[in-house]
Amino acid sequence: MARAVTPAHKATVTFFAWAIGLLIFFPILWTILTSFKTEAEAIASPPSFVGFDWTLENYSTVMERSNYFLHFLNSVVISVGSTLIGLLIAIPAAWSMAFVPGKRTKDVLMWMLSTKMLPPVGVLIPIYLIFRDTGLLDTRTGLVIVLTLINLPIIVWMLYTYFKEIPVDILEAARMDGASLRAEIIYVLTPMAVPGIASTLLLNIILAWNEAFWTLNLTAAKAAPLTAFIASYSSPEGLFYAKLSAASTMAIAPILVMGWFSQKQLVRGLTFGAVK
């Protein structure tokens, strides 16, 4: 029986949901507002919320000083590329772990996750040396490889939990009808897991888009994505908040828009299944 929901209860819940939502969104809103202020207004105390002279000066300065589109293109190639390759590897891996688990499957999953527990700087020098010797420093290929490897455990884990929700009987029925392994994965499993795969895809694009350690440390001029673009506007000496905010807004705008349009898939994917 559904629990009775009183209007007052509903209003309170709505109020708190909005309050928490706004609280989480506030830093981003503040960044966007600051990007339209002058440097002097950006540091003014007490700060003004909307009653300042709106200016686009920071955006034009940033556009003039940096090659935004190069960084943007790099970000797109790196995040989408690494996620797609990751999915190609992770779908068969997650399939085997979910439907044909062996004695060590749990251990393998744990071991994969454990690679995320090492601070990245711990392997910076070895990876830097490998990249130097293979000529991958400051290349998009190099970053796609590194980000694929870094996000692979998360992709496998997410897909594994989604696949676990799918009744194995359906796959067996397909097998009885004579479907090959390839056909089973492509025509039976994948369509059923689309919400899960979509949310994994989106989440990983966001993770790769925001990744700031490897993208900063393995690039110089050519392959630097938007994280490097933001980092070029911070400074310990001098006023930079407004320009930095403009750069940040430009860097998060594409992913924010993408997230907005795909929020349905994101939410569905993250809440997919009975136990989540």
Next chain:
Amino acid sequence: MVWRFENDRLLCRQTANLEEGRSKRLDREESMKFKSMLLGAVSLGVMTGLVHAETITIATVNNGDMIRMQKLTDDFTAKNPDIDVEWVTLEENVLRQRVTTDIATKGGQYDVMTIGTYEVPIWGKQGWLVSLNDLPESYDIDDLLPAIRGGLTVDGELYAAPFYGESSMVMYRTDLMEKAGLEMPEAPTWDFIAEAARAMTDKENEVYGICMRGKAGWGENVAFITAMSNSFGARWFDMDWKPQFDQPAWKDTLTFYLDLMEDAGPPGASSNGFNENLALFQTGKCGMWIDATVAASFVTNPDDSEVADKVGFALAPDKGLGKRSNWLWAWSLAIPAGTDNEAAAKKFIEWATSKEYLELVASKEGWANVPPGTRTSLYENPEYKKVPFAEMTLQSINSADPQNPTVDPVPYVGVQFVAIPEFQGLATVIGQQFSAALAGTITAEQALQSAQQIATREMTKAGYIK
């Protein structure tokens, strides 16, 4: 900060391992060299006929003078049509981590690096930088300010060319000083500064007599307090590398700083670094601010500063012991050893740090925007002498001596730092202690006691203390 410290330590350890492994790698490098020569020969064959401009990659920090240089790159490429320039601008700490990784692994990502007076002696000694002693005569190497040049020279070799130099000085509000009935001498003592700060403070109207750095960090509060401690007769280490934080001079320094900040400093000072204090001073909330000379052009700029026409300058204070509390820093351009484009990189450095470059900036943006503190001839220029902070900047730079920074002798080079690789990690932790003392969570004695313990432990581990 903790994260960064851990990073630094890991990086240091890895770098050390790298050094050990280097000799073993030589054989492999020989064969690699052969392979790359082969590759080079093949690609040369392919490229024959193609006129290809050489590209140099320059890593730099984000500050006004560097951004101006980026804008003026056209002048360089017009003079050197066969060289293309690519810029990588990064925040100071990111840049430091990035170029350290690259140079330690000989990654070869950059042809010109922007580094400070802290890195040059350490990297120069490691053989990581190309000597610039062979710059042409027209460059007039002897024109570089002696204090700055000294900080960039190791065993007679100049390893980096200064792009701009800075020291620290007192910036004060002339109107508030007058209101307090005091007159700022050109070379004040700490006692005068304390007296004036307390007299200028009007907490009800949010006017605080003095703003000083309190934010933890080796380039933030540690730089300031170390330079201050030099004037109080304190030092980081004695001639046997034994930490000196248990000595009375350090206690005097820290107590003086904490008492003054409590009486006349702004609230929440333990999170104030350069930028926070700049914002406070520009909005009229500080009576005095002791910080980098480069701030002078910010606080006197009427576009950003509400107090632009009411600022006076004085030398950083002393305690009558013969050393002032000003530091010395120079952002400089250096070439990592092993770059393929050494000649082009040298040409660029020669252009960016030349006398002609200073004139170029002056012609486009006015003399006040010329990168300061590198050349004697600039301070002899009658046009530049008209800039209000020019003379004080020169005097401040000249009164700092990185080879001889303290009252008692020390085994290290550096005014507001100790030019040893261990300093960054050590000073980060000690800076947190000083910042905690300012926030009031620990006492000055406790802060110094932990500083002494940490320094003794690290220096023993690193092999300085036998």
